[in-house]
Amino acid sequence: MWRSQQLVRSSVALARAAAGTSGQPAGRAVRSFAAQAEAEQHVEVPVPMYGVAGKYASALYVTAVRKNVLDPVETELQQVIGAAEQNPVFADFLRDPSVSKTVRMKAVEELFGQTKFTDVTKNFLAVLAENGRLAQLQRIMGCYSELLHAHRGEVQALVTAALELSPAELEDIKSALKGYLKPGQTLKVEQKVDRSIIGGIVVDIQDKHIDLSIDTKIKQMEKMLAEAI
Secondary structure (H helix, E strand, O other), X not given: OOOHHHHHHHHHHHHHHHHOOOOOOOHHHHHHHHHXXXXXXXXXXXXXXXXXXXXXXXXXXXXXXXXXXXXXXXXXXXXXXXXXXHOHHHHHHHHOOOOOHHHHHHHHHHHHOOOOOOHHHHHHHHHHHHHOOHHHHHHHHHHHHHHHHHHHOEEEEEEEEOOOOOHHHHHHHHHHHHHHOOOOOEEEEEEEEOHHHOOEEEEEEOOEEXXXXXXXXXXXXXXXXXXXX
16 A cells, blocks of 8 residues: 555645646647557457456557566556545546546656556556546446456355354365366455354355355245245
């Protein structure tokens, strides 16, 4: 995550941009990003992506593969999203559709030009600013992460329980989920606590939703009783 001092500087940069402070033209970064995408070798995305966020994430993935910066780009975009979560001024800037393209591009150039981000990340953020897509950064990041998981052969599973599971319980669940993996794939499990399910677990893995919660069983029983009356 960015340090608080850097977050303050981001607010200053946005204020300067809104006031019309000049800088180097961000359009140059946009053209550079597009030129690189056209000039280098063809790269296949590991899974198909759909929608606006999916298209941007796919373009970012292809460029990051060519430049061998898949992991740094992931880390840098996570830092940007983390900064928005900590800095309301920055978050409003990303979400506000009324900010003009000129202001967006100046702000992005001034802010991220001060970082040690890779050129791929800087150029990509400039593209989002120019096209008015900064508000979709988190969705794009979600798609990009999905592409990285597929690239690494990782299968994500979200296990929701009413209470935090013990390491032994998690290991049992991991063993049970191995049947969903293909040869060469590895399982990555994320745990979530949701007391509303009362007990049992809910598992989301790939396109499967496995609901073994007590809450769902109670609702099913109530439905059966209501139908029997």
